[in-house]
Amino acid sequence: MIALLMRDLRLAVRAGGGFGLGLAFFLIVVTLVPFGVGPEGKILARIAPGILWVGALLACLLSLDRIFALDYEDGSLDLLVTAPVPLEGVVSIKALAHWITTGLPLVVAAPVFGILLHLPQGAHVWMVISLLLGTPALSVLGTFGAALTVGLKRGGLLLSLLVLPFYVPTLIFGAELVRRGAEGMNTETPLLMLAGITAATVALVPFASAAAIRVNLR
Amino acid sequence: MSIWEYANPVKFMKTTDKILPWTVGVAAITLIVGLVWGYFFVPAAENFGGSVKVIYVHVPAAMMAINIWVMMVVTSLIWLIRRHHVSALAAKAAAPIGAVMTLIALITGAVWGQPMWGTWWEWDPRLTSFLILFLFYLGYIALWAAVENPDTAADLTGVLSLVGGVFAVLSRYAANFWNQGLHQGATLSMDSEQHIADVYWFPLLLCMAGFIFFFLALVLIRTRTEVRARRLGAIQQRERMA
Numbered sequence: 001m002i003a004l005l006m007r008d009l010r011l012a013v014r015a016g017g018g019f020g021l022g023l024a025f026f027l028i029v030v031t032l033v034p035f036g037v038g039p040e041g042k043i044l045a046r047i048a049p050g051i052l053w054v055g056a057l058l059a060c061l062l063s064l065d066r067i068f069a070l071d072y073e074d075g076s077l078d079l080l081v082t083a084p085v086p087l088e089g090v091v092s093i094k095a096l097a098h099w100i101t102t103g104l105p106l107v108v109a110a111p112v113f114g115i116l117l118h119l120p121q122g123a124h125v126w127m128v129i130s131l132l133l134g135t136p137a138l139s140v141l142g143t144f145g146a147a148l149t150v151g152l153k154r155g156g157l158l159l160s161l162l163v164l165p166f167y168v169p170t171l172i173f174g175a176e177l178v179r180r181g182a183e184g185m186n187t188e189t190p191l192l193m194l195a196g197i198t199a200a201t202v203a204l205v206p207f208a209s210a211a212a213i214r215v216n217l218r
Numbered sequence: 219m220s221i222w223e224y225a226n227p228v229k230f231m232k233t234t235d236k237i238l239p240w241t242v243g244v245a246a247i248t249l250i251v252g253l254v255w256g257y258f259f260v261p262a263a264e265n266f267g268g269s270v271k272v273i274y275v276h277v278p279a280a281m282m283a284i285n286i287w288v289m290m291v292v293t294s295l296i297w298l299i300r301r302h303h304v305s306a307l308a309a310k311a312a313a314p315i316g317a318v319m320t321l322i323a324l325i326t327g328a329v330w331g332q333p334m335w336g337t338w339w340e341w342d343p344r345l346t347s348f349l350i351l352f353l354f355y356l357g358y359i360a361l362w363a364a365v366e367n368p369d370t371a372a373d374l375t376g377v378l379s380l381v382g383g384v385f386a387v388l389s390r391y392a393a394n395f396w397n398q399g400l401h402q403g404a405t406l407s408m409d410s411e412q413h414i415a416d417v418y419w420f421p422l423l424l425c426m427a428g429f430i431f432f433f434l435a436l437v438l439i440r441t442r443t444e445v446r447a448r449r450l451g452a453i454q455q456r457e458r459m460a
Contacts, residue, residue, distance in 0.1 A: 144381065148361060148374050158357075158364050162378070165353045166385050169392040176396060193395070197388070208381050215373040 001085055001093050008097035011070075022059040022102040023109055029055035030113045041118040048117035049127065049178035055113075056106045056131060057138060057167055063102050064142040065159055067094050068150040068213065077150070081217055087210040091147070095140045095206070103135030119182070126181025130194060134174040137198040140205045141166045147212035169197055225302035227445050234438050241438060245431035252424030260417055272330040274422060278429035280323040283351060286316035286433065290358075291383045294376035304445065306372035309379065310362055311440030315433060317355035324348055343393040350389045354382045368448070 033051050037043055071077040080090050110131050111124045119127060145163035149155030177190040224230055256274035290309045297306035327345065328338045339345065358375055365371035 148378060149364070151370070152364055155364070158360050161353070161360055162357045165350050165357065165382070165389070168350055168389045169385065172389075172392040172396045189395070193392075205381070208377055212374055212377055215370055215377075218370065 001089055004090065005093050005097055008094060009100060012097065012101040022063050023105045025062055026055050026059040026106055026109065026113065029058065030116055033117070045118040045120055048114060048119040049123065049175050049182065051117060052110055052113060052127060053171055053175045056135065057171060059106060060102055060135065060138045060142060061160055061163060063098065064146050064163065065156050067098055067143055067146040072150050077213070078217060081213065087213060088206045091143050091206040091209045095143045098142065099136050099139040103139055106135060107131045122184065123178055123182035126178045126187065130174045130177040133194050133198055134170050137170045137201045138167060140201045143209045144205050144212065147209040147216070150213065151216040170194065173197065222300070222302070225304050227304055230304050231442060231445060234442060238435065238438050241431055241435040245428055245435050248424050249428035249432060252421050252428050256421035256425060260421060270418065272326050273418070274425045276323060276326040276330060277422060278426045279319045279326065280348070281426060282429050282433055283316055283320040283323050283348065286312050286319060287351065287383060287386065290316070290379045294379045297372055298376045304441065306376065307444040308437060308441045309375070311444055312437050313355060313359050313362070315436050317352060317359065320348055320352040320355060324352065343390070343396070346393045347390040351386050354386055358382065
Protein backbone atom coordinates (compact mmCIF):
# COMPACT_ATOMS: atom_id res chain seq x y z
CA MET A 1 0.00 0.00 0.00
CA ILE A 2 2.88 2.32 0.68
CA ALA A 3 4.22 1.42 -2.75
CA LEU A 4 0.87 2.42 -4.21
CA LEU A 5 0.94 5.70 -2.34
CA MET A 6 4.45 6.48 -3.58
CA ARG A 7 3.44 5.57 -7.12
CA ASP A 8 0.42 7.86 -7.06
CA LEU A 9 2.44 10.70 -5.61
CA ARG A 10 5.16 10.28 -8.21
CA LEU A 11 2.61 10.18 -11.01
CA ALA A 12 1.03 13.35 -9.71
CA VAL A 13 4.28 15.27 -9.40
CA ARG A 14 5.80 14.18 -12.67
CA ALA A 15 4.59 14.37 -16.24
CA GLY A 16 2.20 17.30 -15.84
CA GLY A 17 0.17 15.40 -13.29
CA GLY A 18 -1.51 18.58 -12.17
CA PHE A 19 0.30 18.90 -8.88
CA GLY A 20 0.43 22.70 -8.89
CA LEU A 21 -2.74 23.08 -10.91
CA GLY A 22 -5.12 23.09 -7.96
CA LEU A 23 -3.00 25.64 -6.18
CA ALA A 24 -2.86 27.90 -9.24
CA PHE A 25 -6.62 27.60 -9.60
CA PHE A 26 -7.02 28.56 -5.95
CA LEU A 27 -4.87 31.63 -6.56
CA ILE A 28 -6.95 32.64 -9.57
CA VAL A 29 -10.19 32.39 -7.61
CA VAL A 30 -8.70 34.54 -4.86
CA THR A 31 -7.49 37.07 -7.45
CA LEU A 32 -10.80 37.24 -9.27
CA VAL A 33 -13.02 37.82 -6.26
CA PRO A 34 -11.75 41.37 -5.45
CA PHE A 35 -12.36 42.30 -9.09
CA GLY A 36 -15.91 41.11 -8.68
CA VAL A 37 -16.82 42.67 -5.34
CA GLY A 38 -14.51 45.67 -5.22
CA PRO A 39 -11.24 46.23 -3.35
CA GLU A 40 -12.60 47.49 -0.01
CA GLY A 41 -10.86 45.65 2.78
CA LYS A 42 -13.89 45.50 5.04
CA ILE A 43 -16.07 43.61 2.60
CA LEU A 44 -13.23 41.32 1.63
CA ALA A 45 -12.47 40.50 5.24
CA ARG A 46 -16.09 39.61 5.80
CA ILE A 47 -16.33 37.22 2.89
CA ALA A 48 -12.76 35.91 3.01
CA PRO A 49 -13.52 32.67 4.94
CA GLY A 50 -16.26 31.75 2.51
CA ILE A 51 -14.18 32.60 -0.55
CA LEU A 52 -11.21 30.60 0.69
CA TRP A 53 -13.39 27.61 1.46
CA VAL A 54 -15.29 27.70 -1.82
CA GLY A 55 -11.99 28.17 -3.65
CA ALA A 56 -10.47 25.17 -1.87
CA LEU A 57 -13.52 23.12 -2.71
CA LEU A 58 -13.41 23.99 -6.40
CA ALA A 59 -9.67 23.44 -6.58
CA CYS A 60 -10.21 20.01 -5.06
CA LEU A 61 -13.00 19.25 -7.50
CA LEU A 62 -10.79 20.13 -10.43
CA SER A 63 -8.47 17.19 -9.93
CA LEU A 64 -11.00 14.57 -8.86
CA ASP A 65 -11.52 12.93 -12.23
CA ARG A 66 -7.84 12.02 -12.33
CA ILE A 67 -8.11 9.81 -9.27
CA PHE A 68 -9.34 6.73 -11.10
CA ALA A 69 -9.75 7.75 -14.74
CA LEU A 70 -6.10 7.38 -15.78
CA ASP A 71 -5.77 4.03 -14.03
CA TYR A 72 -9.01 2.91 -15.64
CA GLU A 73 -7.78 3.83 -19.10
CA ASP A 74 -4.45 2.01 -18.94
CA GLY A 75 -5.93 -0.98 -17.14
CA SER A 76 -4.01 -0.71 -13.90
CA LEU A 77 -7.28 -0.28 -12.02
CA ASP A 78 -8.22 -3.84 -13.00
CA LEU A 79 -4.95 -5.03 -11.54
CA LEU A 80 -5.54 -3.08 -8.36
CA VAL A 81 -8.99 -4.62 -8.00
CA THR A 82 -7.61 -8.13 -8.35
CA ALA A 83 -4.60 -7.40 -6.13
CA PRO A 84 -4.41 -9.04 -2.68
CA VAL A 85 -4.91 -5.62 -1.08
CA PRO A 86 -8.57 -4.90 -0.26
CA LEU A 87 -10.10 -2.44 -2.68
CA GLU A 88 -11.31 -0.28 0.19
CA GLY A 89 -7.69 0.14 1.21
CA VAL A 90 -6.71 1.07 -2.33
CA VAL A 91 -9.42 3.71 -2.37
CA SER A 92 -8.26 5.13 0.95
CA ILE A 93 -4.68 5.31 -0.30
CA LYS A 94 -5.82 7.01 -3.48
CA ALA A 95 -7.76 9.52 -1.43
CA LEU A 96 -4.68 10.10 0.73
CA ALA A 97 -2.51 10.67 -2.33
CA HIS A 98 -5.08 13.08 -3.70
CA TRP A 99 -5.16 14.92 -0.40
CA ILE A 100 -1.38 15.20 -0.22
CA THR A 101 -1.17 16.59 -3.74
CA THR A 102 -4.14 18.99 -3.59
CA GLY A 103 -5.48 19.38 -0.05
CA LEU A 104 -2.20 19.81 1.77
CA PRO A 105 -0.80 22.53 -0.54
CA LEU A 106 -4.04 24.43 -0.07
CA VAL A 107 -3.70 24.21 3.69
CA VAL A 108 -0.14 25.52 3.50
CA ALA A 109 -1.03 28.31 1.07
CA ALA A 110 -4.23 29.42 2.79
CA PRO A 111 -2.59 31.91 5.19
CA VAL A 112 -0.87 33.68 2.29
CA PHE A 113 -4.09 33.90 0.36
CA GLY A 114 -5.81 35.00 3.54
CA ILE A 115 -3.54 38.05 3.59
CA LEU A 116 -4.58 38.87 0.03
CA LEU A 117 -8.20 38.85 1.14
CA HIS A 118 -7.62 40.83 4.36
CA LEU A 119 -8.59 37.89 6.51
CA PRO A 120 -8.57 39.12 10.13
CA GLN A 121 -5.37 38.36 12.02
CA GLY A 122 -6.87 35.96 14.53
CA ALA A 123 -8.65 33.94 11.88
CA HIS A 124 -5.55 32.64 10.13
CA VAL A 125 -5.02 29.90 12.67
CA TRP A 126 -8.65 28.81 12.32
CA MET A 127 -8.40 28.90 8.55
CA VAL A 128 -5.50 26.47 8.62
CA ILE A 129 -7.15 24.26 11.22
CA SER A 130 -10.47 24.12 9.39
CA LEU A 131 -8.84 23.31 6.06
CA LEU A 132 -6.59 20.73 7.67
CA LEU A 133 -9.62 19.04 9.22
CA GLY A 134 -11.99 19.50 6.31
CA THR A 135 -10.03 18.81 3.14
CA PRO A 136 -9.52 15.07 3.84
CA ALA A 137 -13.32 14.71 3.77
CA LEU A 138 -13.36 16.48 0.40
CA SER A 139 -10.81 14.06 -1.02
CA VAL A 140 -12.57 10.96 0.30
CA LEU A 141 -15.98 12.09 -0.91
CA GLY A 142 -14.30 12.90 -4.21
CA THR A 143 -13.26 9.27 -4.61
CA PHE A 144 -16.92 8.31 -4.35
CA GLY A 145 -17.91 10.66 -7.16
CA ALA A 146 -14.90 9.60 -9.22
CA ALA A 147 -15.74 5.93 -8.66
CA LEU A 148 -19.33 6.43 -9.81
CA THR A 149 -18.26 8.12 -13.05
CA VAL A 150 -15.10 6.14 -13.78
CA GLY A 151 -16.52 4.20 -16.71
CA LEU A 152 -18.04 7.20 -18.45
CA LYS A 153 -16.43 8.94 -21.36
CA ARG A 154 -17.53 12.44 -20.40
CA GLY A 155 -17.92 12.18 -16.69
CA GLY A 156 -16.42 15.55 -15.75
CA LEU A 157 -19.56 17.65 -15.55
CA LEU A 158 -21.61 14.84 -14.06
CA LEU A 159 -18.90 14.36 -11.44
CA SER A 160 -19.29 17.98 -10.30
CA LEU A 161 -23.06 17.64 -10.11
CA LEU A 162 -22.75 14.45 -8.07
CA VAL A 163 -20.00 15.54 -5.70
CA LEU A 164 -20.83 19.16 -4.90
CA PRO A 165 -24.00 18.45 -2.89
CA PHE A 166 -21.95 16.06 -0.77
CA TYR A 167 -19.58 18.91 0.06
CA VAL A 168 -22.29 21.06 1.61
CA PRO A 169 -21.98 19.98 5.26
CA THR A 170 -18.18 20.18 5.21
CA LEU A 171 -18.33 23.63 3.64
CA ILE A 172 -20.90 24.88 6.13
CA PHE A 173 -18.97 23.80 9.20
CA GLY A 174 -15.57 24.73 7.77
CA ALA A 175 -16.56 28.28 6.84
CA GLU A 176 -18.53 28.69 10.04
CA LEU A 177 -15.50 27.67 12.08
CA VAL A 178 -13.36 30.37 10.46
CA ARG A 179 -16.09 32.98 10.74
CA ARG A 180 -16.51 32.33 14.43
CA GLY A 181 -12.77 32.28 14.91
CA ALA A 182 -12.48 35.65 13.18
CA GLU A 183 -15.09 37.16 15.49
CA GLY A 184 -13.63 35.58 18.57
CA MET A 185 -16.70 33.51 19.29
CA ASN A 186 -16.89 29.99 20.69
CA THR A 187 -15.54 27.63 18.04
CA GLU A 188 -16.01 24.32 19.76
CA THR A 189 -19.21 23.14 18.08
CA PRO A 190 -18.24 23.64 14.42
CA LEU A 191 -14.77 22.33 15.18
CA LEU A 192 -16.11 19.09 16.59
CA MET A 193 -18.73 18.74 13.87
CA LEU A 194 -16.15 19.27 11.14
CA ALA A 195 -13.82 16.72 12.70
CA GLY A 196 -16.73 14.33 13.11
CA ILE A 197 -17.76 14.60 9.47
CA THR A 198 -14.19 14.02 8.33
CA ALA A 199 -13.73 11.04 10.64
CA ALA A 200 -17.00 9.46 9.53
CA THR A 201 -16.41 9.97 5.81
CA VAL A 202 -12.84 8.70 6.00
CA ALA A 203 -14.08 5.60 7.79
CA LEU A 204 -17.19 4.81 5.75
CA VAL A 205 -17.09 6.36 2.28
CA PRO A 206 -14.25 4.12 0.96
CA PHE A 207 -16.66 1.18 1.20
CA ALA A 208 -19.17 2.95 -1.02
CA SER A 209 -16.43 3.99 -3.46
CA ALA A 210 -15.06 0.45 -3.62
CA ALA A 211 -18.55 -0.91 -4.28
CA ALA A 212 -19.01 1.57 -7.13
CA ILE A 213 -15.65 0.63 -8.67
CA ARG A 214 -16.49 -3.08 -8.50
CA VAL A 215 -19.76 -2.39 -10.31
CA ASN A 216 -18.02 -0.32 -12.96
CA LEU A 217 -15.38 -2.95 -13.66
CA ARG A 218 -17.80 -5.85 -13.79
CA MET B 219 -46.83 -17.05 -1.37
CA SER B 220 -44.65 -14.17 -0.39
CA ILE B 221 -44.40 -10.49 -1.15
CA TRP B 222 -41.45 -11.12 -3.45
CA GLU B 223 -43.74 -12.75 -5.98
CA TYR B 224 -44.73 -9.27 -7.10
CA ALA B 225 -41.15 -8.67 -8.11
CA ASN B 226 -41.78 -10.96 -11.03
CA PRO B 227 -42.34 -8.58 -13.96
CA VAL B 228 -45.21 -10.61 -15.41
CA LYS B 229 -46.99 -10.78 -12.09
CA PHE B 230 -46.22 -7.11 -11.48
CA MET B 231 -47.71 -6.06 -14.80
CA LYS B 232 -50.80 -8.17 -14.24
CA THR B 233 -51.42 -6.87 -10.72
CA THR B 234 -50.74 -3.23 -11.49
CA ASP B 235 -52.98 -3.49 -14.53
CA LYS B 236 -55.84 -4.13 -12.13
CA ILE B 237 -54.73 -1.67 -9.44
CA LEU B 238 -53.86 1.27 -11.66
CA PRO B 239 -57.36 2.50 -12.64
CA TRP B 240 -58.37 2.47 -8.99
CA THR B 241 -55.30 4.41 -7.94
CA VAL B 242 -55.90 7.01 -10.62
CA GLY B 243 -59.54 7.26 -9.61
CA VAL B 244 -58.84 7.67 -5.91
CA ALA B 245 -56.10 10.20 -6.65
CA ALA B 246 -58.41 12.24 -8.86
CA ILE B 247 -61.29 12.22 -6.38
CA THR B 248 -59.24 13.05 -3.28
CA LEU B 249 -57.23 15.75 -5.06
CA ILE B 250 -60.27 17.43 -6.59
CA VAL B 251 -62.33 17.30 -3.42
CA GLY B 252 -59.41 18.33 -1.21
CA LEU B 253 -58.31 21.23 -3.39
CA VAL B 254 -61.81 22.55 -4.08
CA TRP B 255 -62.64 22.30 -0.39
CA GLY B 256 -59.40 23.97 0.58
CA TYR B 257 -59.63 26.75 -1.97
CA PHE B 258 -63.30 27.69 -1.88
CA PHE B 259 -64.87 26.51 1.36
CA VAL B 260 -62.35 27.43 4.00
CA PRO B 261 -62.41 30.81 5.84
CA ALA B 262 -59.42 33.08 5.35
CA ALA B 263 -57.10 32.72 8.29
CA GLU B 264 -56.20 35.45 10.73
CA ASN B 265 -52.74 36.90 9.98
CA PHE B 266 -52.48 34.95 6.77
CA GLY B 267 -55.44 36.05 4.69
CA GLY B 268 -56.07 34.16 1.49
CA SER B 269 -52.45 33.09 1.20
CA VAL B 270 -53.13 30.23 3.62
CA LYS B 271 -54.46 28.30 0.63
CA VAL B 272 -51.02 27.64 -0.76
CA ILE B 273 -50.62 25.15 2.08
CA TYR B 274 -52.82 22.67 0.20
CA VAL B 275 -50.18 22.25 -2.46
CA HIS B 276 -47.04 23.23 -0.60
CA VAL B 277 -47.21 20.86 2.35
CA PRO B 278 -48.19 17.69 0.45
CA ALA B 279 -45.55 18.39 -2.21
CA ALA B 280 -42.86 18.91 0.42
CA MET B 281 -43.93 15.75 2.21
CA MET B 282 -43.75 13.75 -1.01
CA ALA B 283 -40.39 15.26 -1.97
CA ILE B 284 -38.79 13.80 1.15
CA ASN B 285 -40.68 10.52 1.18
CA ILE B 286 -40.00 9.77 -2.48
CA TRP B 287 -36.30 9.77 -1.71
CA VAL B 288 -36.99 7.39 1.18
CA MET B 289 -38.93 5.18 -1.21
CA MET B 290 -36.01 5.28 -3.65
CA VAL B 291 -33.62 4.25 -0.89
CA VAL B 292 -35.85 1.30 0.03
CA THR B 293 -36.33 0.12 -3.55
CA SER B 294 -32.61 0.57 -4.24
CA LEU B 295 -31.82 -1.55 -1.20
CA ILE B 296 -34.19 -4.26 -2.45
CA TRP B 297 -32.45 -4.12 -5.82
CA LEU B 298 -28.95 -4.23 -4.31
CA ILE B 299 -29.79 -7.11 -1.99
CA ARG B 300 -32.27 -9.23 -3.90
CA ARG B 301 -31.67 -8.13 -7.51
CA HIS B 302 -35.31 -7.62 -8.44
CA HIS B 303 -35.33 -5.57 -11.61
CA VAL B 304 -38.78 -4.10 -11.06
CA SER B 305 -37.54 -2.57 -7.83
CA ALA B 306 -34.67 -0.79 -9.55
CA LEU B 307 -36.99 0.42 -12.28
CA ALA B 308 -39.41 1.76 -9.69
CA ALA B 309 -36.61 3.81 -8.14
CA LYS B 310 -35.71 5.13 -11.57
CA ALA B 311 -39.34 5.96 -12.28
CA ALA B 312 -39.79 7.78 -8.97
CA ALA B 313 -36.78 10.12 -9.25
CA PRO B 314 -38.17 12.67 -11.76
CA ILE B 315 -41.44 12.80 -9.84
CA GLY B 316 -39.49 13.53 -6.68
CA ALA B 317 -37.53 16.27 -8.42
CA VAL B 318 -40.73 17.90 -9.64
CA MET B 319 -42.30 17.65 -6.16
CA THR B 320 -39.25 19.37 -4.71
CA LEU B 321 -39.52 22.08 -7.34
CA ILE B 322 -43.24 22.53 -6.62
CA ALA B 323 -42.52 22.86 -2.90
CA LEU B 324 -39.80 25.45 -3.61
CA ILE B 325 -41.92 27.49 -6.03
CA THR B 326 -45.11 27.48 -3.96
CA GLY B 327 -42.95 28.37 -0.97
CA ALA B 328 -41.54 31.34 -2.86
CA VAL B 329 -45.01 32.44 -3.93
CA TRP B 330 -46.13 32.27 -0.33
CA GLY B 331 -42.98 33.90 1.01
CA GLN B 332 -43.27 36.99 -1.16
CA PRO B 333 -46.36 38.46 0.55
CA MET B 334 -45.72 36.89 3.95
CA TRP B 335 -41.99 37.34 4.50
CA GLY B 336 -41.52 40.06 1.89
CA THR B 337 -38.97 38.00 0.00
CA TRP B 338 -39.02 35.33 -2.68
CA TRP B 339 -36.05 33.54 -1.31
CA GLU B 340 -34.26 33.43 1.99
CA TRP B 341 -31.33 31.23 2.99
CA ASP B 342 -33.40 29.54 5.60
CA PRO B 343 -32.42 25.99 6.64
CA ARG B 344 -35.57 24.40 5.27
CA LEU B 345 -35.40 26.24 1.98
CA THR B 346 -31.71 25.56 1.63
CA SER B 347 -32.00 21.88 2.40
CA PHE B 348 -34.76 21.53 -0.18
CA LEU B 349 -32.56 23.17 -2.76
CA ILE B 350 -29.83 20.67 -1.89
CA LEU B 351 -32.34 17.82 -2.08
CA PHE B 352 -33.25 19.06 -5.56
CA LEU B 353 -29.58 18.93 -6.54
CA PHE B 354 -29.39 15.36 -5.26
CA TYR B 355 -32.38 14.43 -7.42
CA LEU B 356 -30.73 16.05 -10.44
CA GLY B 357 -27.51 14.14 -9.87
CA TYR B 358 -29.39 10.88 -9.46
CA ILE B 359 -31.35 11.38 -12.70
CA ALA B 360 -28.22 12.46 -14.56
CA LEU B 361 -26.35 9.34 -13.44
CA TRP B 362 -29.17 7.10 -14.67
CA ALA B 363 -29.06 8.89 -17.99
CA ALA B 364 -25.28 8.74 -18.31
CA VAL B 365 -24.57 5.05 -17.71
CA GLU B 366 -25.37 2.82 -20.67
CA ASN B 367 -25.57 -0.66 -19.17
CA PRO B 368 -28.89 -0.75 -17.27
CA ASP B 369 -27.68 -3.11 -14.54
CA THR B 370 -24.57 -1.03 -13.90
CA ALA B 371 -26.70 2.11 -13.85
CA ALA B 372 -29.11 0.53 -11.36
CA ASP B 373 -26.23 -0.48 -9.08
CA LEU B 374 -24.48 2.88 -9.20
CA THR B 375 -27.62 4.92 -8.67
CA GLY B 376 -28.59 2.57 -5.87
CA VAL B 377 -25.36 3.28 -4.01
CA LEU B 378 -25.76 6.98 -4.78
CA SER B 379 -29.26 7.06 -3.32
CA LEU B 380 -28.04 5.44 -0.10
CA VAL B 381 -25.07 7.76 0.43
CA GLY B 382 -27.07 10.73 -0.87
CA GLY B 383 -29.83 10.05 1.63
CA VAL B 384 -27.38 10.21 4.52
CA PHE B 385 -25.88 13.44 3.23
CA ALA B 386 -29.25 15.04 2.52
CA VAL B 387 -30.18 14.54 6.17
CA LEU B 388 -26.75 15.73 7.27
CA SER B 389 -27.07 18.87 5.14
CA ARG B 390 -30.43 19.55 6.71
CA TYR B 391 -28.95 19.67 10.18
CA ALA B 392 -25.82 21.48 9.08
CA ALA B 393 -28.00 24.15 7.48
CA ASN B 394 -29.99 24.32 10.68
CA PHE B 395 -26.82 25.17 12.52
CA TRP B 396 -25.64 27.61 9.90
CA ASN B 397 -28.59 29.97 9.80
CA GLN B 398 -31.57 30.54 12.03
CA GLY B 399 -34.75 30.01 10.10
CA LEU B 400 -37.55 32.22 8.94
CA HIS B 401 -39.72 29.21 8.16
CA GLN B 402 -42.27 28.30 10.80
CA GLY B 403 -41.77 25.16 12.82
CA ALA B 404 -43.70 21.97 12.35
CA THR B 405 -47.35 22.83 11.86
CA LEU B 406 -48.55 19.27 11.75
CA SER B 407 -46.95 17.84 14.84
CA MET B 408 -49.30 15.50 16.60
CA ASP B 409 -49.26 17.31 19.93
CA SER B 410 -52.40 19.38 20.09
CA GLU B 411 -50.95 22.77 21.08
CA GLN B 412 -49.08 23.34 17.84
CA HIS B 413 -51.58 21.73 15.58
CA ILE B 414 -53.56 23.78 13.07
CA ALA B 415 -57.32 24.18 13.39
CA ASP B 416 -59.55 21.40 12.13
CA VAL B 417 -61.11 23.62 9.45
CA TYR B 418 -57.76 23.67 7.65
CA TRP B 419 -56.61 20.26 8.76
CA PHE B 420 -59.29 18.10 7.11
CA PRO B 421 -58.94 19.41 3.55
CA LEU B 422 -55.16 19.29 4.00
CA LEU B 423 -55.39 15.66 5.05
CA LEU B 424 -57.39 14.94 1.93
CA CYS B 425 -54.83 16.74 -0.24
CA MET B 426 -51.99 14.76 1.34
CA ALA B 427 -53.82 11.52 0.62
CA GLY B 428 -54.46 12.78 -2.89
CA PHE B 429 -50.77 13.50 -3.45
CA ILE B 430 -49.83 10.05 -2.18
CA PHE B 431 -52.22 8.31 -4.56
CA PHE B 432 -51.24 10.67 -7.36
CA PHE B 433 -47.60 9.69 -6.83
CA LEU B 434 -48.53 6.02 -6.64
CA ALA B 435 -50.40 6.22 -9.94
CA LEU B 436 -47.56 8.09 -11.64
CA VAL B 437 -44.89 5.75 -10.36
CA LEU B 438 -46.87 2.70 -11.45
CA ILE B 439 -47.40 4.13 -14.92
CA ARG B 440 -43.74 5.04 -15.25
CA THR B 441 -42.54 1.69 -13.92
CA ARG B 442 -44.80 -0.12 -16.36
CA THR B 443 -43.37 1.99 -19.16
CA GLU B 444 -39.86 1.09 -18.03
CA VAL B 445 -40.72 -2.62 -17.91
CA ARG B 446 -42.16 -2.43 -21.41
CA ALA B 447 -39.13 -0.52 -22.66
CA ARG B 448 -36.92 -3.24 -21.17
CA ARG B 449 -38.96 -5.92 -22.97
CA LEU B 450 -38.81 -4.00 -26.21
CA GLY B 451 -35.05 -3.73 -25.92
CA ALA B 452 -34.79 -7.48 -25.28
CA ILE B 453 -36.95 -8.27 -28.32
CA GLN B 454 -34.93 -5.97 -30.54
CA GLN B 455 -31.73 -7.54 -29.35
CA ARG B 456 -33.04 -11.03 -30.04
CA GLU B 457 -34.03 -10.00 -33.56
CA ARG B 458 -30.61 -8.56 -34.21
CA MET B 459 -29.02 -11.82 -33.08
CA ALA B 460 -31.28 -13.92 -35.27
